[in-house]
Every structure is written in C-alpha cells, then in structure tokens.
Amino acid sequence: MAPPDNDRPGSGSSGTPGQGSSGAQGSSGGFGWLYGKDGAAEPPPPAPRGRPQPDQPEATRVMPVQPRPDGAPPPRTAPRGSSVTPGRPSPAPAPGGAAGSGGTPPPPPPPGGGGSGGSGGSGVGGWFARRLRRPRFYVRTVLLVLLLWVVYTVAVPFVTWSTSEQVAFEPDGDRPAEQDGTTYLLVGNDSRAGLTAEQRKQLSTGNPDVNLTDTIMLLHTGSGPNVLLSVPRDTEVDMPGYGTSKINSAYARGGAPLLVEVLENETGIRIDEYVQIGLGGVADVVDAVGGIEVCPVERIKDKAAGLNIKKGCQTVDGTTALAYSRSRKQSALGDLERVRRQREVVSAVGTAVLSPWTVINPVRWYRLNKAVPTFFTFGEGMSSVGAAKWALAMTRVDGTQGLTCTVPVTDGSATTWDRDRADPLFGAIADDDTDRITDDQCTPNGVRP
Structure with missing residues (x-):
C-alpha cells in the first residue's frame, strides 16, 4: 500500500520549511526525476562529446543577441574556428569528388595563364x-x-x-705681340708619306718624296666675321737663311716653325694654333661624311690630278674632292683658282660635318673622328677642346657666315702681293676688327675686281 502524499519527501503537509505546494509543482515540471516523483520523464540523454555541429553551436560560445523589433530571427553565428560563413550555405561538393581537401574545388587560375x-x-x-x-x-x-x-x-x-700627333710650330726670336681673337694656320701637306703605292695611284699623287705645302690658309675667329684667307703657294717671300724663295718651300726647309716665322714677318699677324692635313685626310674625311657638294664653274679634265668633272653643282666622293682641290693646270688663273676651290672644299666639309645626320648616325660619327688622328697633326698645346673649336670655326666660312678671301696679288702670276690692299686686310685681322674688311680687299682669287 503506497504511503500518502503528505508522507513523501517534499509534501506540503510535512511542514518542512521551504517546501510547499509550489515547490512540488515546480519539481514536477521537468525535474521530477530528480525528486523521484512518479511518472517523471527520463533524464535527457547526455550531449555528444567532441566538436559541436554547425547547426547546434555550443551554448557557451554563442553571444546573446537582442531580439529584433520586427520579430525576425537573429542571424546565426558561426562558432569560433568554423569555416562556415554565417548566413551563407556551405558550398556543395564538386561532382565526382573534390580536388582539394574537404571537397572544396581549387580556385580558378589568375588571368593571363599564370605560371x-x-x-x-x-x-x-x-x-x-x-x-x-x-x-x-x-x-x-x-x-x-x-x-x-x-x-x-x-x-x-x-x-x-687625343691620339693625334702634335708638333712644335712656334718660332724662336721676336714675334708679333698677343692679339685679340684666335688665328689658326691650316697647312695642306703634299707629303705622300704613309700612303701605299696603290693609294698614291688612286689619289694621283705621284712622287712619294715630295714634301711641299701647296695649301696654306689663315683662319681668324673673333668679335667679327670669321675670315678664311688663302696664301698663294708661288708667293715670293724673304725666307730667313734662304733669301727670296717661294713660300711653299718653307716647310720642306725648316718645318712648321720656319713657315710660321715667314708668315708672321710678312703679315704682322700672330699665329696662335697650327693644324696640318695630309693628302689622305681630305679623302677620308669627305668619305666619312658621305660625300660633299661642289660647284665647278667650268668643266675640268686634269689627268695629272686625276680629275674629270663636269660643270655645275654635284656630290663627289673623297677621291674626286681631293683631285678637285689639287688641280691647277687647266684653269686660266692657275693656282689662284685652285686656292678658291680648296676653300670651297673646306667649307663643304664643314657643312657636312655639322649636318644632323652626321651627328645622329653613330657609324658616320665614328668614321669621321677616326679619320682625324690618322691624317691630322696639331700644334703643341692644342687640346681636344681647342681642336673642336677649330673644327666648328671651319663651318662658318662658307661665304654666308664668314669671309673667304685670297691674299691680294698684283696679277695672275700670284708671285707678288698687292700691298695697297693686302696690308689693310692684314691689319683688320691683327686688330680683330674684320668688319672693316672691304670687298676690294677680300676677293675669291686675290685679283682686283
């Protein structure tokens, strides 16, 4: 026979403090099994050990959220360490198995093929x-x-x-005082030294023992226009130690110093720098710049110089340019016409040297500069900067940017200078006042117009 209800533990009639009817009622709601009440439900099964499932996160790792006013359920929060993004479904595994771990497909390759x-x-x-x-x-x-x-x-x-040969050129004894501006002596040496027999034949140079200066020019630069002045080779001068002689023989007898001494004595112009060009130098420089333009005023056929050229402007190579500047026997004025052509060739070379294509083209620029040390000789003390200044000055004597003249002579024989016109011309150069040179003093062939 079962005992009465009031005799059971927790009965309200037992008078046990803290256990009234309300306590029994509360115990029968879900915890009756704890008090041994009849009909109580079995205790809940224990929670499975291990990592919580994604849809049932561990209660201690879930942060409480405030209920939303609209009644919508709060978003699910993924547990710490989970790879599932809250609010997003997990990606389905790729058909046929996953390539990576966990069934996640590999990321697509970057644009461009990668690798x-x-x-x-x-x-x-x-x-x-x-x-x-x-x-x-x-x-x-x-x-x-x-x-x-x-x-x-x-x-x-x-x-x-910097590899060019340098020679002494300053004479001993008295010389003209220092003058404003710069005066260069440009000498075209007719020496065949250094040329092979084949080269002498090609350039029509003849006797290899000849050592004359058939080209003598004074180039003055300063405050006024540049002046390129030719000295006729047959001019008779007083040569110290040799009496009266043709000026082109001074170099063969006493080298550059004797030639400089003779010119300074005859003109009163102090020579500051010296430049000497061999025969092969003219041809090489012209070929290095791709040829030059010359304008013969007549057809010239000179077998001795190896020249056969028609009248009119035309582009010529180095061999023809050299022959053009050496020929003198087929012109009425002889050497006076030759010195005019020599200045024409010099001016044309200067124009070609400064053309943009010569400077821009590295091959042409190298060939041009390579030809310099082979056939050019400079006076002692000439630096690379000084040589560059001389080369630049040579480009400014084409008749439009400077003056090109021949020393005034009395007649076509070119053996005697016309002192009435020559001395004022020399004085203007010595004073660095070339603006006062007149057309009567500066003529292409030295003959009075």
Missing part, C-alpha cells in the same frame, strides 16, 4: 610584361638612350683626337 613564365606570373617573364605596361618604363628607356647617345657623341672626339 612563372606567363605574363601574369611572378617569374621573370611576368615581371617584364608588367614593366612593359607601365608608361614610366618607356620614358626611362628613352632617357637612357638619349644619355648614352650624348656620352658617345662627346666621348668619341675626345678619345680619337
């Missing part, structure tokens, strides 16, 4: 491809090319011209 050699890779090819897409790459490349070109253009003359 170390592709344009979008991280290798050398990809790095270079990315550089090509940047505007700064092209700007820097252009600047680098320009810098290298400037260095090359400046360095080549300094390197090649």
